[in-house]
Amino acid sequence: MKNEISFRFLQKRPLNNYLNLLKLTLPSMLVEHFDLIKKTKKNEVLHLYFEERNNIHKEKDSHQLISLGFLEEITIQDFPIRGKIVYLHIKRRSWLDKTTKQIVKRNYNLTGKGTSMTREYATFLKEISRY
Numbered sequence: 562m563k564n565e566i567s568f569r570f571l572q573k574r575p576l577n578n579y580l581n582l583l584k585l586t587l588p589s590m591l592v593e594h595f596d597l598i599k600k601t602k603k604n605e606v607l608h609l610y611f612e613e614r615n616n617i618h619k620e621k622d623s624h625q626l627i628s629l630g631f632l633e634e635i636t637i638q639d640f641p642i643r644g645k646i647v648y649l650h651i652k653r654r655s656w657l658d659k660t661t662k663q664i665v666k667r668n669y670n671l672t673g674k675g676t677s678m679t680r681e682y683a684t685f686l687k688e689i690s691r692y
Contacts, residue, residue: 586642587649588679590669595651607645613654613667626656626665637671638678640685649679 583592587609595611602608617626631652639647655666673683 587639588671588681590671591649591651594667594669602645605645607642607647608650609647610650610652612652615654617656624661625659627659629655629657629664631655632666635671636677638682640679640682 580592591611594616595613597609598612599610600608601610612631615628632655634650634652636648636650639649641647651671653666653669655664657663658665670680672678673680673687676683678686
């Protein structure tokens with residue numbers, strides 16, 4: 562029994578380390594709410610494809626939500642990784658709230674104002690352009 566617990570702990574730990582590493586290189590919101598479903602690399606460009614998990618909003622637990630599928634994919638540019646330009650292709654979900662008949666979707670505030678870049682990347686570029 563003791564060996565089983567230790568083995569289970571060892572199995573989970575590398576996954577946690579992997580997720581922590583991803584949070585350092587990608588927007589943490591992506592790691593927490595989305596699944597990486599595909600990646601492609603062409604020359605010096607890396608494309609990462611994410612789909613939002615079908616998790617019901619905690620604030621809407623008392624409501625009955627029906628998944629309506631995905632919204633149109635958006636593409637935003639993020640920090641380069643190891644010299645490669647990075648594009649994040651993100652598909653968010655929407656749900657129908659059967660109680661209120663309203664469409665529900667999360668707003669992750671993904672892009673910097675007036676850009677097609679992640680907020681962090683847009684802020685970084687804005688800061689370095691001052692110098």
